[in-house]
Amino acid sequence: MEAIVNFCKQTGFYLISVDPKMLIMIAIAFVLSYLAIVKKFEPLLLLPIAFGMLLTNLPGAGMYHEELFADGYVHWNMFGGQGDITPGLVDYLYLGVKLGIYPCLIFMGVGAMTDFGPLLANPKSLLLGAAAQLGIFITFVGARYMGFTSAQASSIGIIGGADGPTAIYVTSLLAPELLGPIAVAAYSYMALVPVIQPPIMKLLTTKAERRIVMRELRPVSKREKILFPFIVTAFVAFLVPSATPLVGSIMLGNLFRETGVCDRLSKTAQNELMNIVTIFLGVSVGATATAATFLSWDTIKILCMGVVAFGLGTAGGVLLAKFMNLFLKEKINPLIGSAGVSAVPMAARVSQVVGQKENPGNFLLMHAMGPNVAGVIGSAIAAGVLIALFG
Amino acid sequence: MEAIVNFCKQTGFYLISVDPKMLIMIAIAFVLSYLAIVKKFEPLLLLPIAFGMLLTNLPGAGMYHEELFADGYVHWNMFGGQGDITPGLVDYLYLGVKLGIYPCLIFMGVGAMTDFGPLLANPKSLLLGAAAQLGIFITFVGARYMGFTSAQASSIGIIGGADGPTAIYVTSLLAPELLGPIAVAAYSYMALVPVIQPPIMKLLTTKAERRIVMRELRPVSKREKILFPFIVTAFVAFLVPSATPLVGSIMLGNLFRETGVCDRLSKTAQNELMNIVTIFLGVSVGATATAATFLSWDTIKILCMGVVAFGLGTAGGVLLAKFMNLFLKEKINPLIGSAGVSAVPMAARVSQVVGQKENPGNFLLMHAMGPNVAGVIGSAIAAGVLIALFG
Amino acid sequence: MEAIVNFCKQTGFYLISVDPKMLIMIAIAFVLSYLAIVKKFEPLLLLPIAFGMLLTNLPGAGMYHEELFADGYVHWNMFGGQGDITPGLVDYLYLGVKLGIYPCLIFMGVGAMTDFGPLLANPKSLLLGAAAQLGIFITFVGARYMGFTSAQASSIGIIGGADGPTAIYVTSLLAPELLGPIAVAAYSYMALVPVIQPPIMKLLTTKAERRIVMRELRPVSKREKILFPFIVTAFVAFLVPSATPLVGSIMLGNLFRETGVCDRLSKTAQNELMNIVTIFLGVSVGATATAATFLSWDTIKILCMGVVAFGLGTAGGVLLAKFMNLFLKEKINPLIGSAGVSAVPMAARVSQVVGQKENPGNFLLMHAMGPNVAGVIGSAIAAGVLIALFG
């Protein structure tokens, strides 16, 4: 009889009656799944995140144990199974996040999928990619005023970089306790770029500006494309050493792509390796969103500040483009500035769509790809600065 | 001269003369390879298992060290190479088994390959999948009477679940010392389903029953297929938390498949990731079958009880189907009950083949797929109960 | 202000001014990249190696920490992030090299790509594969005279085996401090085989010998091809147990290929798994080439002795072929002896090309494939002997 009682006390039905907060988390997991599946919000990551969130909040399942990673470092001695905790599947997968492995491997795949040609054809784009990082730092200040620590504020600000792997990398280093809400915010807002950006873009530009037609981009030689990854890696690593893992990974992937001598590595980096890591990353990041950490005012604050960060980044890019037009003979269309937030390639598509509404014969996509990929480099540098200051 | 003697003492020829039992193990490895290659007994797993068994029993090769995993937990401190033991390749690969990672990843791939449509079209199938777990528990009792501990008896019983990953997951948790024989039994008998099941099915059914034609299954909407994984994960995790890793993994894979928004993840989960894990799992499970653990009466007992478990499971499914027919207006063909043991999709094919011998126009395959996949869920629940009781 | 100074002291520009040796390493990394990309020297490995070398020598980036692997073993306690060192991405990837996992997995892929048919059709080829290991041992002696320890001399000698994974496996076990130069030498010289070998081959053979036409190879049955991996694994493991990981891996991969029942495993082993491991191996091996270890006379010595080892191996193979011709009724073309150094399939192509210059109707390729793959087995045995003596 006692055994039956014991067994019942192990069931989730009993545990949930003790702590019903988990039901809210399960509901949130379902909402996120809905957004991923039906609304197609970055489903490749949001669906695993939502499922990880579901798994971690199933009472008694023991899929993820925060204690193993308490105080920001990995307690290896608790991983063998001798102690009170029996680590679960997600604990092992989470190691790849905690140790900064997954974001770098995903960035390698991103690099293998990225064409820096439009950026090389118009290097001025890089400036727009710099201006769009404005959101990161203003949000950082805002987050500090709202009571977050500097490390946490950095992680929240980096949402405005609109790069999932960068946000996860910085957060896992500086504020792992916020990984759940920050990942959800980053990927949701990246999917919402077509909703968030257009009003800001229209507000800050005149009809005439939006109608500016840009000159065709010059063709870029293979040689330039091959040299570019080396130059960026070496220079960024010299300037901000802590950005090296991110920048180095993306540039290694890009090198596989552009040299043409490593096609099988390029193919694997952008397909199988990336898919495997995406599954592991998504599930384990989602699993950090336990009821205790996720159900708090901080999460609401982070979600609010995230959207502010995106908006300010968009504004920064557009405004710098307008400012540059004061000096340039050949005007640039300020709509491509918004693409500087990254969110590749969605933000560039938004520039194209908004631009074409004013002038159907205007093709901004390729021009916007320049700032778009520049934004990835810009965010990585910003991330490096924040890690250097607060890591 | 002394050096030559030393070197000779390191060769396998010397070592085997000291302990010739390993020759028997090598012979067994060849027999298993023969079964895998020529008889095509689940070759994807049995060939790596056989090769792992060969490697581990090559004297002096030091591919696998039981001491690293003694007493049921992982001795991390011995992994660095400071101690007397230099861990070998298989030791590292075995970590994925020991920590319960591989079975879950394989289940994710299985989920991505499984269509739960036939089950949803006829939910009654789930009951047949429950009845077929009878073999697990009766075998458990038998194993206890034969002198095994409760934990060992659980691992032996779970052979009757006819699910490789479930059997390996339970055994690696409860009785890692029996991993070799249990894995061999589980995969061999899964391959032998077309031999083991038909006599039992014919014995327990009348010719008239075997000729029953079932109504076509209703089409199942995509929506149902997407909701199903969530419902199963949440419900099973609540009822038996310890089954969550298995059920969660299979349902995550199924979600990748059914949502259609994660096609690249689904493809990778069921191909490359699954293949990589299969190689690692097979080789390292085979490597646990050292002469010391494998060459004992226990192995013989396990092999005998394994086939009993399969037989009883088959009988359980068939008999429940007959019992249900007492109450149902639309009779079901009891031959589909045997598919409840899982062994997807072989057991369902057996139902089809046996049914067609009596009535060539009778197509039971799709009807049998329902109990077949239900058996996977049933076994996972049974596994969860056993882990909760004896883990 | 102080903060700005602190930040500046973190930049690579400051650090490089303190220790400018790293600039030389970065230049070397660019040279290697040039060789990989433009000259197509084994680009699949040399490009990742060069990039790893670049990353590890970016001052302040902290991608790789030798201290974690000091004294030849892994300091797990420093991996959690509690100590002074924060392990970087490359440190984690390097574990796969240090623990001997990557070379074995690559060998599995090599096995899945290798056809031992030509070897089985003409088993005498195995002797040529043995003779070509001469370079390993003579170089070993030379290296000892030049002041290297026995363990280091073994690692240097094994360059003459012309097998990348074997060289890396031996070096990571015996002399990890030399991993960078040895890997660079091994892969560069493998790419230079068409330059290194022909003069030696011509010097040691007469025109008449080079014109010898060999009889067509007999067809080899599938059965022989399936039995071969078992025989080699078992026999070599008995003779030299320490060669088992290498030989076992290549033979497991070959078994996947030849049995035909594990096609999906074979495909994954030679594609995705191999590509992933190649990226990780290349980057992390390259990363061991820090300025401190690479910029020394030892590196120059290793590069010199590596080419000597290749040359002596070539000579050994050719001379044994000539010696065998003294006794054989059906003469063999001594040009196929040079293929015994491995460097599959390049060395075999060299035999074909050199042979055809003398006699355009002479097709040596298939005949040279025999010694070529035999050289892989021979090098693995030699590696096993050296590990057994100095491991």
Added chain:
Amino acid sequence: MELSNTFVCVMGMGIVFIGLICLVLLCVLMSKIVALTTPAKPFEESAKVSAAPIGAVPAAAVIPNRAELVAAISAAIAEDLGDSIDSFRINAIKRV
């Protein structure tokens, strides 16, 4: 305390049956809810989904020539059966 065999068996099969019976109910409930909430054209959607061989039957059922239907299904199942194709023979095309 060692658990009795009876306890383990009853408990084990009990939980398995309770679990799967509840899943039956949940599935039926879900199907009902989905059917209610799916607006209009449920047929078109489901037709797309049921790519399974048997699923094609409803549409094919109106074809007068039953023989062709059986042959088609047989072929589909045979393909599905894979390696055990030898053990499968259509003795005659007869109306069922």
Added chain:
Amino acid sequence: MELSNTFVCVMGMGIVFIGLICLVLLCVLMSKIVALTTPAKPFEESAKVSAAPIGAVPAAAVIPNRAELVAAISAAIAEDLGDSIDSFRINAIKRV
């Protein structure tokens, strides 16, 4: 010592801008050097590389029928835009 907000912002945006401005210069420099060192036939090489839709324009620019050109580019971009293809319509083929 807690760093001030102003410091972090100025420092942060400063480094980002310095970094990317330097990269602009390096890229321009690199392009110049590559252009100088590339012997002769730079057109052929670049033409092969510029598989991007816009890159095809130089060659196509000599075609008299501008309309076809616009249509071709539109199609290429539309393809690139993927799922947001609905939001994209060519109202008229007009000379720009």
Added chain:
Amino acid sequence: MELSNTFVCVMGMGIVFIGLICLVLLCVLMSKIVALTTPAKPFEESAKVSAAPIGAVPAAAVIPNRAELVAAISAAIAEDLGDSIDSFRINAIKRV
């Protein structure tokens, strides 16, 4: 005790040669056993296996036109040689 150079060399090359000589013997032995135990139609099986270009020769050897054969083999080998294809030229079709 430091091992002498002679010892290492003799030992090393010795083991390598002993090992590979034994493998030669084992391979020959295996081939014999396989040939003995393979019932009847060994030709058909082996023909399927020997997809290698040279393996095709036995069948082709009866073709009177030797020239075509050489051309075919050359093409097969050329394909196999891959990037070093330039260094390979058939000077003339002559009987060997």
